[in-house]
Amino acid sequence: MRQFDVLIMGSGLAGMTIALKLADKLKVGLVTKRALRDGGSGWAQGGIAAVLDDADSIELHIRDTFVAGAGLCDAKATRFIIENSRDAIDWLIEMGVPFTRDDSGDTNYHGYHLTREGGHSHRRIIHAADATGAAVIDTLAKKVAAHPGITVLEDHIALDLITGRKLGLDDDRCWGAYVYDKTNDRVETFVAGHTVLATGGAGKVYLYTTNPDVATGDGIAMGWRAGCSVSNMEFIQFHPTCLYHPHAKSFLITEAVRGEGGILKLPDGTRFMPQHDERAELAPRDVVARAIDFEMKKGGYDCVYLDISYKPASFIKEHFPNIYQRCLELGIDITREPIPVVPAAHYTCGGLVVDLSGRTDVAGLYAVGEAACTGLHGANRLASNSLLECMVIGKATAEDILATPPDTIPNVPEWDESQVTDPDEEVVIAHNWDELRRFMWDYVGIVRTNKRLERALHRIELLQHEINDYYTNFRVGNDLIELRNLVTTAQLIVQSAMARKESRGLHYSRDYPGMLPEATPTVLKP
Structure with missing residues (x-):
């Protein structure tokens, strides 16, 4: 049995944010299914939405979020998260995240380039080329790994939460989790005064997804079994543009390609988005995904094409170096030809019901990021709002944990597997x-x-x-x-x-x- 002040499941941006904001004062255990950097956050390409340009405003960002969310966004949560967006970005800059710089024009923030994505009325996406998530996670992972207050437990997967109900107690508080150690093939008992589910989404429930293999809905399922409510789980965002190629597993073509002028075309070269929505390629993701799905089924096509080849090659290589390189490896030169794309499951807008401090229905249990539902995303997440939510709610969760001394941890029995045998047929x-x-x-x-x-x-x-x-x-x-x-x-x-x-x-x-x-x-x- 191991004891921590705070046990965090998940090493994406939400989990790392909370760990770093607590580790100077509390003993933190950070459980991750694979390696520290292998969460879904590192796969984010486009960037982080925030009100940074003086010509932009919090009200405009809120309006865009509500329009994309089809009116279902929680007003209080949306305002809270967007009002704290600039502080979140400043914290990442302070941490040393190498966002793309641009001193040439007005569309920047202290010299950092801002781009625009579908559903946004303004350039407000701060990014690190086309691999923002990787840049953020690499930066924070170094700090997490070096911090003496954080114990990183790689190749561990949480099995179930430990609650008072399961222990036969009067209260239903969460006291940690049983965790499977994949390396040593055993279940360990981790107890903690505060437990955080930052396990990401559930894209792997679908055959085609842009998510990493670890996105199996673990936190949502564990929270549900522990007694948490869930909300808006029907709203699964299908990203309109996943690279269509037999050797390209789950490779996303970022929203920013359309934001910078990419045009969607049928195999014969016909542009089709203006017939579906007046915003054309810059319509929200649900509109674009349904339009692509409609055209593919109507024409019997395996895919459609996203074309930005009319832009200068230097522009494409500068703004989308990773996409350019990956496509080139597969024989597609995006400076000369369009990119074959299909929709794929991308983001879980619903999740465990939480308040603005990340608290679930179960005392001592928090949920942050894609495993949680604050109400920000409503019926459809606005592009690049997700990483922002991870940081803002992550900070609020850390503050709530610091302000809430835990009760005395009860006696927790070890995992009992005396009545089971080895599997006969995998x-x-x-x-x-x-x-x-x-x-x-x-x-x-x-x-x-x-x-x-x-x-x-x-x-x-x-x-x-x-x-x-x-x-x-x-x-x-x-x-x-x-x-x-x-x-x-x-x-x-x-x-x-x-x-x-x-x-x-x-x-x-x-x-x-x-x-x-x-x-x-x-x-x-x-």
């Missing part, structure tokens, strides 16, 4: 994993119907029975833990989608194509 896990991701893509994708959702829920219930039986009788491993969490998360997505009798934002139903006059969140309680 193929069961592999088969169920593949089946889940395929029917979620077919039935709970960009366009939904009642019949598709009913079919998906029926299959989920069958899988849950098999997986729970497997979990009860055999020793756990990484794949079983992730599959169990994915199935739980899939059920929450489908049940939320079935509860929404309208089309709004990312949730589009053929049975309910209209939008209801009042925007209300979907909340599921255990």
Whole structure:
């Protein structure tokens, strides 16, 4: 058994922010499924949205967020996060993040270049070329690894939260988690006065996704099992432009390519976005993804094309060096030809219900980042608002933890696996994993119907029975833990989608194509 003041699950921007803001005063344990830098935040390309230019304003950023979120954004959360955006960026600059500089024009912040993305009325995206997430995570990871107050536990995956209810106590407070050590193949007991879920999203519940392999909805599923409410899980953002190539696994083509003039075309070269929305390529992601999906199904195309080759080659190489290099490796010269793209599951807008300090329904348990739902994203996340949310709510969470002395930690039993045996057939896990991701893509994708959702829920219930039986009788491993969490998360997505009798934002139903006059969140309680 190991004890920490604060136990954080997840090493993306949310987890690292909280760890760094607490480690001078508290003993922090940072659990990460793979290596420290392997979370989803490092995959972010475009940048971070913030009100930095004097010509911009908090009110404009709030308005853009509400428009993209189809009116479902929580007003209080949206204002709080955007009002604190400049402080968050200044903190990253202070940490040493190498944002792209540009002293040539007016569209900059203290010499840093600002770009524009779909849904934004102003240039307000500060970025590090086209690999912002990697630049931010690399910078913070060095500080996390060097800090004596932070114990980094790589190749560990949380199995379940330890709560008073599970211990047979009167209170239902969270006291840490049982964590599987992949290297030593054993379950360890980590106790803490405060526990944080910063585990990211659930993109791997779908067959095609821009997310890393670790995005299996772990925090959402664990929080749900521990007694947390979830909200708005039906709103899964499909990024319109994922590179379409047999050897390009989950490679995203950033929103900023369209922000800087990229044009979407059919295979015959016809531009199609103006026929779908007056904002054309700069429409919010849900609009663009549905338009691409419509054109692909209408024409029977495998993909569409994003063309920025009419821009000078020097401009493309300067603004999108990583995309240029990756495409070139695959035989695509984006300075001379368009990029083949398809939509792919990208971001989980819903999650565990939290307040503006990251607190969940369960005392002692916090959730931050993509695993949480503050209400900022509403029915559709505005581009580059996600990393901002990680930092602002992460800071508020750290402040709340420092202001809330924990109670005495009770006696917690070690993990008991005396009644289970080694798995007999691992193929069961592999088969169920593949089946889940395929029917979620077919039935709970960009366009939904009642019949598709009913079919998906029926299959989920069958899988849950098999997986729970497997979990009860055999020793756990990484794949079983992730599959169990994915199935739980899939059920929450489908049940939320079935509860929404309208089309709004990312949730589009053929049975309910209209939008209801009042925007209300979907909340599921255990």
